[in-house]
Structures are given as structure tokens and as C-alpha cells.
Amino acid sequence: xxVAETIAGVLDDIRFxxxxxxxxxxxxxxxxxxxxxxxxxxLEYEFEGRWQxxxxxxxxxxxxxxxxxxxxxxxxxxAYLQEHAKWIGPQISKRLTETYxxxxxxxxxxxxxxxxxEINGITPxxxxxxxxxxxxxxxxxxxxxxxxRLFEGTRVPRKAVGQIVSExxxxxxxxxxxxxxxxxxxxxxxxxxxxxQVAQKIGFAVTGKPRIQAGIVHVLKEAAGxxxxxxxxxxxxxxxxxxxxxxxxTLVSEVLSEMVTKELLVSAxxxxxxxxxxxxxxxxxxxxRELMAAEVVKAEPCFGGLMTDQVEALxxxxxxxxxxxxxxxxxxxxxxxxxxxxxxxxxxxxxxxxTGKAAKRIYEQAGRMAQTIHRxxxxxxxxxxxxxxxxxxxxxxxxxxxxxxxxxxxVRLMSAFLDAVKPGTRLVLVGDTYQLPSVGPGxxxxxxxxxxxxxxxxxxxxxxxxxxLIVTSCHRxxxxxxxxxxxxxxxDLYFIERDAPEEISSxxxxxxxxxxPEKYRFDPLKEVQVISPLREKTVLxxxxxxxxxxxxxxxxxxxxxxxxxxxxxxxxxxNHYELGIINGDIGYVRSVDVKEDSITVDFENPDRKVxxxxxxxxxxxAYAITCHSYQGSEAPAVVIPIHKSFGSLIMQRNWIYTAISxxxxxxxxxxxREEVPKIIARNQQQKRFTGLKEVLQSCPTKT
Numbered sequence: 200x201x202v203a204e205t206i207a208g209v210l211d212d213i214r215f216x217x218x219x220x221x222x223x224x225x226x227x228x229x230x231x232x233x234x235x236x237x238x239x240x241x242l243e244y245e246f247e248g249r250w251q252x253x254x255x256x257x258x259x260x261x262x263x264x265x266x267x268x269x270x271x272x273x274x275x276x277x278a279y280l281q282e283h284a285k286w287i288g289p290q291i292s293k294r295l296t297e298t299y300x301x302x303x304x305x306x307x308x309x310x311x312x313x314x315x316x317e318i319n320g321i322t323p324x325x326x327x328x329x330x331x332x333x334x335x336x337x338x339x340x341x342x343x344x345x346x347x348r349l350f351e352g353t354r355v356p357r358k359a360v361g362q363i364v365s366e367x368x369x370x371x372x373x374x375x376x377x378x379x380x381x382x383x384x385x386x387x388x389x390x391x392x393x394x395x396q397v398a399q400k401i402g403f404a405v406t407g408k409p410r411i412q413a414g415i416v417h418v419l420k421e422a423a424g425x426x427x428x429x430x431x432x433x434x435x436x437x438x439x440x441x442x443x444x445x446x447x448x449t450l451v452s453e454v455l456s457e458m459v460t461k462e463l464l465v466s467a468x469x470x471x472x473x474x475x476x477x478x479x480x481x482x483x484x485x486x487x488r489e490l491m492a493a494e495v496v497k498a499e500p501c502f503g504g505l506m507t508d509q510v511e512a513l514x515x516x517x518x519x520x521x522x523x524x525x526x527x528x529x530x531x532x533x534x535x536x537x538x539x540x541x542x543x544x545x546x547x548x549x550x551x552x553x554t555g556k557a558a559k560r561i562y563e564q565a566g567r568m569a570q571t572i573h574r575x576x577x578x579x580x581x582x583x584x585x586x587x588x589x590x591x592x593x594x595x596x597x598x599x600x601x602x603x604x605x606x607x608x609x610v611r612l613m614s615a616f617l618d619a620v621k622p623g624t625r626l627v628l629v630g631d632t633y634q635l636p637s638v639g640p641g642x643x644x645x646x647x648x649x650x651x652x653x654x655x656x657x658x659x660x661x662x663x664x665x666x667x668l669i670v671t672s673c674h675r676x677x678x679x680x681x682x683x684x685x686x687x688x689x690x691d692l693y694f695i696e697r698d699a700p701e702e703i704s705s706x707x708x709x710x711x712x713x714x715x716p717e718k719y720r721f722d723p724l725k726e727v728q729v730i731s732p733l734r735e736k737t738v739l740x741x742x743x744x745x746x747x748x749x750x751x752x753x754x755x756x757x758x759x760x761x762x763x764x765x766x767x768x769x770x771x772x773x774n775h776y777e778l779g780i781i782n783g784d785i786g787y788v789r790s791v792d793v794k795e796d797s798i799t800v801d802f803e804n805p806d807r808k809v810x811x812x813x814x815x816x817x818x819x820x821a822y823a824i825t826c827h828s829y830q831g832s833e834a835p836a837v838v839i840p841i842h843k844s845f846g847s848l849i850m851q852r853n854w855i856y857t858a859i860s861x862x863x864x865x866x867x868x869x870x871x872r873e874e875v876p877k878i879i880a881r882n883q884q885q886k887r888f889t890g891l892k893e894v895l896q897s898c899p900t901k902t
Contacts, residue, residue, distance in 0.1 A: 206231075206260055207245045207268060213238055215796040217812060219365075220358065222796055233262035234360055237335075241279060243268040263347045269333075271301045279304075284329050291320045308333040345372050353396040356388045358815060376401055380413035391417035406446055411454040412463070414444045419464075419473050423640040428888040429480055429610055430470040435888075467890060476640060479614040483643070484894040486617035487521060487653065493622035495520045496598045501541040509535045512656035517542055519654040521626045523605075523647060526658030527633060527677055528860050529670035533564040535658065536601060539627060540567065546598035546625075551575045553607040554783055555804030556832035561603055572602070572616055573781055580777035587615055594621035604831045605630035609639025610891070632657075633677040634857045638827050642887045650895035668692035669859060669866050676856045681876045682868075692859070693867045694875075700738035703840050703870045704747065710867055711822070712752055715836050719865065723752065724768050724787065725803075728834035729823035730858045732845045739840040739870075741823040748822035758791045761813055763798060763820070765790055770821035770828060771802070778809050783828055785821055826858045837862035841870035841878075850874075852882040 208225030215222040221235040231246055248262035270276050277292040280303075287295075295318060299306045307314055311326035318326075342364045349372060350360065363371050363386055374381060379397040382389045391413055403410060418439040422428040431439075433455065440451045455471070458464045465477040472480075498517035502510055509531055516522040516539050526532045540548060550569035552558040561569035575595070577588035589595055600620060602608075605628045608616070620626060630644045637643065648655050661670060669692050672682035684694045695710075697703045711727050721727055729748075733740040749757075753766045763769060767788040774781045786802035791813060798813045811818070821828075839858050855878050859866050868875070 203247055203249060203263070204260075205245060205247050207243060209243045210238055210240050213240060214794055217796070219362075220796070220812070220815065230257070230259040231262055232259060233265070234358065235265060236364065239267075243270065263351075269304045273300060273303070276301070276303050280329075284325075284332070286325060287321075287329075291318065294318050294320070304333060342369060342371055346375070349375060349401075350397060353400060354393040355382075355397065359386050359388050362386055378409050379403065380409050383413060383416075391420075405444070406450060408454060411440070411444060411446065411451060412458060415440050415451065415455055415458065415464070416473070418443060419471065419476075422888075423473070423476060426885065426887070427609075427636060427638075427640050427642070429476040429640045430467070430472045430888050430890055432469050432888065433466070433471050434469075436471050470888065470890060472890075476610065479610040480641070480889070480891045480894055482614040483610065483617055483891060484898060486614075486620065487647070487895065488898060489622050490521050490617075490620065490624065490626055491519070491652070493520055493624075495623055495625045496543065496546055498542040499544065501538050503538070505535065505538060506531070506660055506662065508656065508658050508660050509538070512658065513538055513542065515654040515656055516627055520624075521628070521653050523628045523630075523644070523653050523655040524658070525630055525632050525644075525648075525655070527631060527670075528673050529661045529663050529666045530658035531660075531662040532629060532658060533561075534662070536561075536565055536603075536627075536629065539601065540565065540599075543599050543625075547596060548599045548601070549575060549595060549597040550601050550603070552603040552831060553612070554604070554831040556785075557604045557607075559804045560833060569603075571781070572608070572612060573776070576615060576619055578776040585774075585776050587619065589619035590615075591618050593619075595619050595624070596621075597624055599625045599627070601627045601629065603629045605644045606632065606634045607637050607831050608643055609637040610641030610643060610889075611639060613641070613643045628653075631860075633673075633853060634860070635827055635830055635853050636884075636887065638830075640887075640889075641891065642889050643891065646889055646891040647895070650892045652895045669862055673856055673860050676852060676859070676879050679852070679879060679882065681879060682859070691862070691865050693865070694872055695867060695869045696872050697870060700842055700844060703842060704738055704744060706869050707744065707838055707840060708747055708751065710838050710869070711748070715838075715865070715867075719836060721835050721864075724766075724822075726834060727836040727838065728829060728832075728861070729838045729840075730826050730829055730861060731823050731840055732825065732849045732854065734825055737842075737844050739842055739844070741820075741825060744823035744840075745820035749820055752822065758793050760793050761791050761798070763788050763791060763813075763818065768821045769800060769818045770824055771817055772819055773817035775817070778811070779807055780809055783831075785832075826854055826861075829861055830857060833861050833863050835862075835864040837866045839866070839868045841868050841872075841874050843871060843874055847881055850878045850881065851884055852879050853884060855879065 208227045208229060210223055211226040212224040216238060219234050219236050221238050222232045224230055244265050245268050246260060246262035247264040248260055251259050251261045270279055273296040276296055280287045280292045295303050307329050311330040315321055315323040315326040346360050346363055367374050379401060380394050382394045383391055398410060418436055422431050437448055437451045441448050459466045465472040465474055500513055500517050502513060512524055512535050524532060550561050550567055551572050552561055552569060553572055555571055558569040558571050579586055579588050632645055647653050668683055668687060668690050672692055675682060684690060684692050695706055697706055707729060711723050715721055715727050716723050729744060731739055731741045731744060735742045749767060753764060755764045755766055757764045765788050769786055769788060771780045771784045772782060780802055784802050786800040789799040789801050791798050796813045797810055799810050801808055
């Protein structure tokens with residue numbers, strides 16, 4: 200690691216300053232960048248950091264810490280005061296420097312009462328104002344430098360230091376030293392492993408209670424985020440925590456029991472929950488029972504054009520306040536939804552789905568406006584906190600709500616959604632149980648069905664006269680049978696056999712860039728989607744394929760210092776409700792401004808123009824994305840690599856079913872044909888530990 204250096208200079212030009220991140224030029228011409236809450240042009244600063252070379256802008260000094268070097272020359276002091284205390288003009292600044300000389304700023308900072316008494320034209324309030332400014336700058340600088348040194352050698356991100364200073368002020372160093380694990384819940388971008396690094400550097404005991412508690416919470420959070428569990432058996436928590444922390448089972452068990460006693464965790468039977476997960480499941484169960492017991496608006500069943508399984512579905516939908524409709528592609532879910540809507544001609548109806556593309560598809564197929572669940576619940580971001588405006592106190596006003604793609608909805612979002620559904624509202628949940636489960640924790644759709652509490656109908660009859668090979672193969676896959684790519688004059692499902700990953704990659708690029716656009720007149724960016732099992736690793740991962748597509752499909756040059764260029768297809772990876780974008784939103788880069796450190800993206804479904812920081816955003820290239828990322832969406836053409844190098848953990852029956860079912864017009868698989876039946880044979884998806892089914896069954900619906 201390069202040795203830290205120190206440079207000094209007067210801040211001459213601020214090129215970019217947002218969220219405490221500064222890019223600026225000094226009077227010497229040197230470029231500097233780093234975290235600075237309140238940079239002030241004209242002040243001299245001393246920076247501590249390292250040099251970094253840039254191919255276009257030359258050497259830049261990246262600073263970790265800094266301090267203000269206040270001017271000593273009386274002319275410079277007068278200029279500083281007139282610049283930063285607007286009510287101080289030439290006459291008052293002259294009086295100050297004539298009275299206190301080069302100690303003017305020091306006196307202003309330490310003795311404002313003296314200044315107010317001795318200098319005509321400065322009131323006590325004005326004197327205190329300039330004192331507060333100088334003290335505040337000094338405190339922020341001292342804190343920033345102290346925290347930077349405290350975190351040196353750890354994985355604490357630089358931007359976190361500014362947030363820590365903003366959140367905890369002068370208490371920050373003491374609070375970190377007292378319990379570095381408090382960083383996990385209160386500071387963005389810091390998890391257990393990073394906080395544990397800080398703790399070990401400070402000298403925290405490996406067997407200390409704060410560390411064991413944080414480790415147990417980390418185990419449950421990882422189980423939720425990476426594996427979809429809402430809870431874990433207590434024995435599994437102990438095993439995982441022991442392995443993570445390197446301490447005894449006995450010690451973990453003791454701390455775990457104490458956390459349950461103190462209600463830091465919840466014990467339900469043999470399982471252990473984080474309180475938020477426990478409340479989410481119980482909230483879903485309570486509201487489902489409440490909705491099932493309520494009186495709802497009467498229906499006038501409209502059975503026209505329905506087949507037998509659809510008739511059964513409509514009967515259950517009009518007879519029950521809550522109803523679940525499922526079915527594979529081509530079984531007529533959309534037409535059944537239309538008939539449900541037609542059965543309530545006077546009702547106020549809302550249609551929603553987890554993603555913008557899914558909502559758009561409902562609108563196109565059902566002929567009614569639909570929106571994302573998030574927009575339906577009216578998200579609001581206030582004072583750094585996010586919340587939904589619609590809730591139990593201000594519920595949705597619809598008589599009938601139809602929620603599509605429910606297999607994608609995790610327990611937290613479902614709990615928030617149901618919280619806003621008032622008793623007396625009829626609720627229809629629509630989904631496909633053969634698809635991948637939600638990215639987030641829980642198995643809501645399957646648990647609701649398995650509980651037996653909510654009436655349910657699966658549509659099984661293919662309604663299309665010429666279903667095509669995509670629909671036919673999806674039904675074969677769900678039944679454990681191989682796909683079919685022959686038997687049609689104009690097939691919509693193809694398999695191109697190649698063995699080597701490099702060959703597969705080349706064919707995929709040729710398909711997207713040339714062959715599909717030429718044959719189908721599809722836009723390679725907006726109407727063709729590559730779906731790969733892995734985000735990283737292997738030649739056929741999203742990361743590697745995206746690098747190839749960005750280089751060759753987008754002819755523009757990559758701006759210096761940027762990961763993206765105008766025209767790139769990107770996906771947002773984190774919810775930013777304050778900006779109107781959520782995880783999974785896809786867009787196209789409109790412009791990149793390296794100097795201003797900004798990137799503008801045109802997001803779709805619905806269309807939005809969003810400006811983000813260029814270097815600190817949650818965007819990734821999206822020429823190729825994972826199946827989970829594209830769930831709920833469809834494209835006219837989908838291209839899928841198939842290769843044994845992806846492994847068996849991900850390549851399961853529900854993965855290939857979901858991937859193929861994303862295609863509307865044509866789906867092309869490229870790779871090892873013999874792998875497909877092996878993938879379909881793998882139908883042992885990892886069990887998700889959840890408690891929703893049991894909670895629903897233990898408290899049956901009131902009648």
C-alpha cells in the first residue's frame with residue numbers, strides 16, 4: 200500500500216460536490232478528490248492521502264483526511280471574512296484585522312463576546328455566528344481525520360466516514376470505540392465482517408458479548424438475504440455462528456438465549472427470527488385472516504369464453520374475499536383476470552405487479568392501467584428515512600385489487616402491501632408457482648397455497664390453438680420432460696449447439712448484434728435480452744458477456760474514469776425511492792459528465808430521466824442479466840447460454856423454466872444440448888425456512 204503523503208494548497212475551483220464528495224482544483228493546478236462536508240473556495244487546506252494517475256487528467260491527489268490552514272496575512276483574512284460571512288464588509292473586516300492582526304480568526308473563534316464588545320458594527324449574534332462556522336469546520340476536520348486513522352487498514356468505505364461524522368458528530372470516535380458493531384445498523388455499506396475488522400483493530404475480545412450478538416444477527420441476515428430464509432432452526436444458528444466467530448457452541452447458545460429473553464430475537468418453536476421477519480410473517484397472516492372474514496362487494500359472474508378450469512377459478516374468485524390464481528404460460532391467466540374484472544363492473548379496481556415491465560404487461564393484455572406495488576403504496580423519503588404513505592391508517596380505496604407475479608414478492612413487501620389493504624377489499628393474487636422464488640426472504644405464494652386457508656385454482660389447460668414451442672416446452676419442463684425445438688414451420692424456440700464457452704459467447708454476440716435484428720427487426724438493446732445464470736465468474740457470466748457487448752455493440756468510446764458510456768443498457772441494483780428508481784429497473788445511459796461526476800439514465804416502465812453520481816451509484820451493465828433480475832419481465836427475444844460450468848446449484852428446473860418463459864416471440868438457447876435434460880431433472884430446490892404456512896394454519900379464518 201502506498202505511503203500516505205501530505206500536500207497543501209488554496210482551494211481554487213470546485214468541479215463537483217455532492218453528498219460530501221469533492222472533486223476540486225487547487226491554486227497550484229493540482230486536482231484533489233475525497234470527502235469534505237463544507238469545502239470553501241479561497242481557503243488553504245492541508246491534505247493527507249495518496250497520488251493517483253489518470254490517463255486524461257494526469258495526477259490526482261486522493262485525500263483521506265484534511266485540515267484547514269486559516270490565512271495569517273491580514274489581506275487574506277479580510278478576503279476570507281468577506282467571502283464567507285456575507286454581512287462583514289470591507290470596513291468591518293478592516294476594523295477586525297487592525298484590532299487583532301493575524302490572530303483575527305482565532306479571536307473570532309474562541310472569544311465572540313470580546314469581538315462584539317470591541318468591534319463597532321458586530322452584534323453578539325453575528326459574532327457567535329462566525330465563531331460557530333469556524334468551530335464547526337474545525338470539529339468536522341478533526342473528526343474526519345481521527346476516524347480515517349481509526350479505520351485505516353479496514354474495509355470501511357471512505358464515504359461512510361462522512362456519514363458517521365454527520366450522524367454522530369463529536370461523539371463518533373467514542374461511539375465506535377465503545378461498540379464498533381453499532382456501525383452495522385446505522386451506517387450504509389458496513390456489515391458484520393467490516394465492523395469486526397474495526398473491532399479487532401481496536402482490541403475487542405473475540406469472545407465478547409457484543410461480537411457474539413452481532414455475529415448471530417449477521418447469520419440470520421445472511422440467511423435471509425442470500426438464501427431466502429425468514430428464520431432458521433436454533434441449532435443451525437448456533438452452528439453457523441460458531442463457524443463464523445470461531446467460538447464454542449456453549450457461548451453462542453448462551454448469548455442466543457439472552458437475546459431471545461431481551462426480545463432482540465424471536466423464538467418460535469425450534470426456529471429463531473429477526474424481529475422484523477417475525478412481524479412480517481405474522482402481519483401477512485393476520486391481514487389474510489382479516490380479509491377472509493370481511494364482507495366484500497358482490498359480483499355478477501361473467502363466464503363468457505371460459506374453459507372448465509377458468510370457470511372454476513372465476514367461481515372461487517367471486518365467492519371468496521381472497522383468491523389465488525396460478526398457471527403456466529398459455530393457460531389463460533390473463534383472460535381469466537379480464538373476466539374477474541368484468542364480474543365487478545361498478546367496482547373500484549387496482550392492478551399491480553412487483554416490476555414496471557410486469558405492470559406494463561398487465562396493461563397491454565388486460566387493457567387496464569397497472570402500476571408497481573411500490574407506486575401503488577406511494578413511497579416517500581423524508582429526513583433520510585423511507586416509508587410507504589399507504590398503510591393501515593391511510594389504506595388503499597379499491598374494492599378489488601389484483602396483484603400479479605406474486606411469486607416474486609417477498610415477506611416484507613407483501614406485509615407492507617397487505618397493511619394498506621382495508622377489510623372489505625376483494626383480493627386476487629396471481630402467480631406461477633413453477634418459477635423461481637422471490638429474491639428476498641420468504642416463499643409467500645407457495646406458503647399461502649400450502650396453508651389451505653386461501654381458495655386456490657391452478658389453470659392447467661393450454662388455451663392457445665397454436666401454443667408454439669416456448670409454451671409447449673414450459674409445460675414439458677414443469678412436468679419434468681425435455682424441451683422440444685422441432686415440429687413447427689416457424690419455430691419460436693431454438694437450440695444452437697456449441698461446446699466451448701468462448702464459442703458460445705461468440706454465437707450469443709452474433710445473435711444479439713446481427714442475426715436476431717436482421718430476421719425479426721428487433722432492437723438489439725430494447726427488444727433482445729441475454730439471460731445468464733451467474734453475475735460473475737466463467738466466460739459466460741453476465742459480467743464477462745456485458746464487457747463484450749459494451750465494447751462491440753456500443754460503438755462510442757468509454758469516457759475516462761467511467762464504467763459506462765452513452766447508449767449503454769444498465770440495471771439499477773438498489774432501491775432509491777427518493778429518486779424514483781427501485782432494484783431491477785432497467786434503463787439506457789443518456790449522458791456521462793466526468794467533470795461533474797454525473798450520469799443521466801433514461802429508465803423505462805414508466806419512463807423517467809434520473810441523474811446519479813457517476814462513481815458512486817448502484818448501476819450495472821444489463822446487456823446480459825440474471826434470471827432473477829429479469830423475473831416479472833419479458834422481451835420479444837431471449838438468448839440463454841447453457842453450459843456445465845454453471846454448476847448444478849443454480850441450474851435447476853425452475854431456473855430454465857423461468858428463463859425460457861421470459862421470451863415473447865423467440866427464445867434461443869446456445870451451448871451444450873445434453874445439459875438441458877440434466878437441468879430439468881434437478882428439481883430439488885433449496886428448502887426455505889419460513890413459518891407463514893404454520894401461522895396461517897394455527898389461526899384459521901374466522902367465519
